[in-house]
Amino acid sequence: MLKALFGHLTPTASHRGWPRVxxxxxxxxxxxxxxxxxxxxxxxxxxxxxxxxxxxYEPSTxxxxxASIDVQDGKAPSLAVFHAPASRLERTIHDLYGIxxxxxxxxxxxxxxxxxxxxxxxxxxxxxxxxxxxYRFLEADxxxxxxxxxxxxxxxxxxxxxxxxTASGETIVRLxxxxxxxxxxxxxxxxxxxxxxxGRIAARTSxxxxxxxxxxxxxxxxxxxxxxxxxxxxxxxxxxxxxxRIANHLGDIGAICNDASFSMMHAECAILREEVLRACTxxxxxxxxxxxxxxxxxxxxxxxxxxxxxxSFTRKLRRQFPELIELYDHxxxxxxxxxxxxxxxxSLAAEFAAPGYVGRASGRSFDARIxxxxxxxxxxxxxxxxxxxxxxxxxxxxxxxxxxxxVGWLEAALASPLPPGPVHLPVIAAPRAAIEGSAxxxxxxxxxxxxxxxxxxxxxERCHLRDPSWFxxxxxxxxxxxxxxxxxxxxxxxxxxxxxxxxx
Amino acid sequence: MRRRLFKNLIxxxxxxxxxxxxVDLEAAGTTLRGVIARRLGRSLAIRxxxxxxxxxxxxxxxxxxxxxxxxxxxxxRFVASPRHADLLLVTGPVTCNMREALERTYxxxxxxxxxxxxxxxxxxxxxxxxxxxxxxxxxKVIPVDLVIRGCPPTPTDLLRGLLWLLSRAAPAGVNTxxx
Numbered sequence: 309m310l311k312a313l314f315g316h317l318t319p320t321a322s323h324r325g326w327p328r329v330x331x332x333x334x335x336x337x338x339x340x341x342x343x344x345x346x347x348x349x350x351x352x353x354x355x356x357x358x359x360x361x362x363x364x365y366e367p368s369t370x371x372x373x374x375a376s377i378d379v380q381d382g383k384a385p386s387l388a389v390f391h392a393p394a395s396r397l398e399r400t401i402h403d404l405y406g407i408x409x410x411x412x413x414x415x416x417x418x419x420x421x422x423x424x425x426x427x428x429x430x431x432x433x434x435x436x437x438x439x440x441x442x443y444r445f446l447e448a449d450x451x452x453x454x455x456x457x458x459x460x461x462x463x464x465x466x467x468x469x470x471x472x473x474t475a476s477g478e479t480i481v482r483l484x485x486x487x488x489x490x491x492x493x494x495x496x497x498x499x500x501x502x503x504x505x506x507g508r509i510a511a512r513t514s515x516x517x518x519x520x521x522x523x524x525x526x527x528x529x530x531x532x533x534x535x536x537x538x539x540x541x542x543x544x545x546x547x548x549x550x551x552x553r554i555a556n557h558l559g560d561i562g563a564i565c566n567d568a569s570f571s572m573m574h575a576e577c578a579i580l581r582e583e584v585l586r587a588c589t590x591x592x593x594x595x596x597x598x599x600x601x602x603x604x605x606x607x608x609x610x611x612x613x614x615x616x617x618x619x620s621f622t623r624k625l626r627r628q629f630p631e632l633i634e635l636y637d638h639x640x641x642x643x644x645x646x647x648x649x650x651x652x653x654x655s656l657a658a659e660f661a662a663p664g665y666v667g668r669a670s671g672r673s674f675d676a677r678i679x680x681x682x683x684x685x686x687x688x689x690x691x692x693x694x695x696x697x698x699x700x701x702x703x704x705x706x707x708x709x710x711x712x713x714x715v716g717w718l719e720a721a722l723a724s725p726l727p728p729g730p731v732h733l734p735v736i737a738a739p740r741a742a743i744e745g746s747a748x749x750x751x752x753x754x755x756x757x758x759x760x761x762x763x764x765x766x767x768x769e770r771c772h773l774r775d776p777s778w779f780x781x782x783x784x785x786x787x788x789x790x791x792x793x794x795x796x797x798x799x800x801x802x803x804x805x806x807x808x809x810x811x812x
Numbered sequence: 813m814r815r816r817l818f819k820n821l822i823x824x825x826x827x828x829x830x831x832x833x834x835v836d837l838e839a840a841g842t843t844l845r846g847v848i849a850r851r852l853g854r855s856l857a858i859r860x861x862x863x864x865x866x867x868x869x870x871x872x873x874x875x876x877x878x879x880x881x882x883x884x885x886x887x888x889r890f891v892a893s894p895r896h897a898d899l900l901l902v903t904g905p906v907t908c909n910m911r912e913a914l915e916r917t918y919x920x921x922x923x924x925x926x927x928x929x930x931x932x933x934x935x936x937x938x939x940x941x942x943x944x945x946x947x948x949x950x951x952k953v954i955p956v957d958l959v960i961r962g963c964p965p966t967p968t969d970l971l972r973g974l975l976w977l978l979s980r981a982a983p984a985g986v987n988t989x990x991x
Contacts, residue, residue: 421908424909426944429945434944461861461917464892465860465870466862467865467867467870468913491908492864493943493946494943496944496945497943512938512940515867515868515964518866559874572813579826579879581878582875582879582880635813638813639813807867808864808865808867
């Protein structure tokens, strides 16, 4: 499909990582139709000074390509007309750049709440602030329906966002999300920053995925500048990424059970999670391993004590985790809550190219480590976990198995000495002209996409980071329909979408 | 499950002692801790407000509840509503989109109330300084009594900061003395 769509176009010479072509309205329509027919997956859609870019994945060939279309008179054709998952992305591009998408099905603003001092902050000429009309939530008609507004400040220790439930008694008829509360203006902040400064900001796009964000940013920069980090750094990066995955999966499995009022599992998982973070501190000097992966390599080498700390944790997990799995599997009251709750249909998971465990628990066989293996997963493959059921239980099981695979992977990787040598390239050469790179990395939550354009002054002209949550949040709205209000926290936690990564 | 529970009965707890050691605190009012100790004894109800953080701070605040730090043993607990809270623990560079929600949460918290800004972003906007979308440090929006720095602050830093607030033993009888 990619070949049929783009075969006649010449890829842009300045773009690395995978091909990028510049198309016209016909190309865009072709993309829209291919997305609608399910022949391509939308990996990302983002704006630029005078263009709109998209990244596409073809499941049958496992190829990725980016396509761009020039913006003419402030207008661009809409992909959301063909493909619903593009809708919030196009609303965002309009909010940030002021680009008008012809026939955009949902013209409401998305990230812009009318609170910024300027409108269209990334446009060449941002407009001064003007009050926005009140946000109009989608309607639900029927006898005895009532609305429950929740947030942006939530009851738990979580990120802010607004949920508007329409319920009939206890049953949720419609959930609509209103996000953007944590919008920090990351894309504009990244503009003009040096690679090092930008790396620190990218690492704070979503704190729970800081390793994955640093990694995808580094890979995109390295793709653009055509440099390869030393082999030792490549392995250390993956060790950190797997530790981050294990820590988050452990925390969330416990939290899901806690939302079903099974606090014992929460307490036990929290202990194991803390043990991972402590091992990370010994190994890499920071509990969340922030700023440890940098373009060109890693900022911290792994000493024998760190390796021992990691292996001592994996041994402990091997001893204790099976008991917890049994506890989850054999507690009927817990299973009663998770089995059959919050089902994501396989068709929706496919349409939204559902990233991570949400997609894999609904039969979507995609994991960037396997389908688009980046080093070292090309040398040391990891197993993919797919379940067909699509409910909370399936998402828990996918994560349980992923913890086990990651632990196995870590032990195998650390069993023999890592490649010796430096962990960082001495200097990364500056490009002669503006140069672009893209990368895709599997974070714990799903695939994260990065696009960078670096100028000859080694400063970023454009950097886009697409969190997996963009394609997960809409599925949560679908999954919760017909469930009871009391099951929302459970379903929500089984997704654990990022607010900050989405709001940027 | 029973086997696990029995096993936990005979194994040593993993909860660790915490001393009020050196930690990077910026106390705006030196009398703060005395006031809290006097007014609240050793109980503190906290409402956590994420005003735009990357959620790194939230992860570490969550960790305060795990068996290693077990914040509840000190009488510190997290509550679901600002109306039940003595103290707001605020993270993040306050985003423009969260400013009103933070102000309203502060207004909904009954007096006497205190505000702790946690993390480098809450303390001074962190790496997000100069963004059009951020108001900045928490103190730009609501009065802040204590700042706990770190990116993110470790659970130990957070715990020491909170304990520091509670640590001065309340002299007998002063609980009934008006402020």
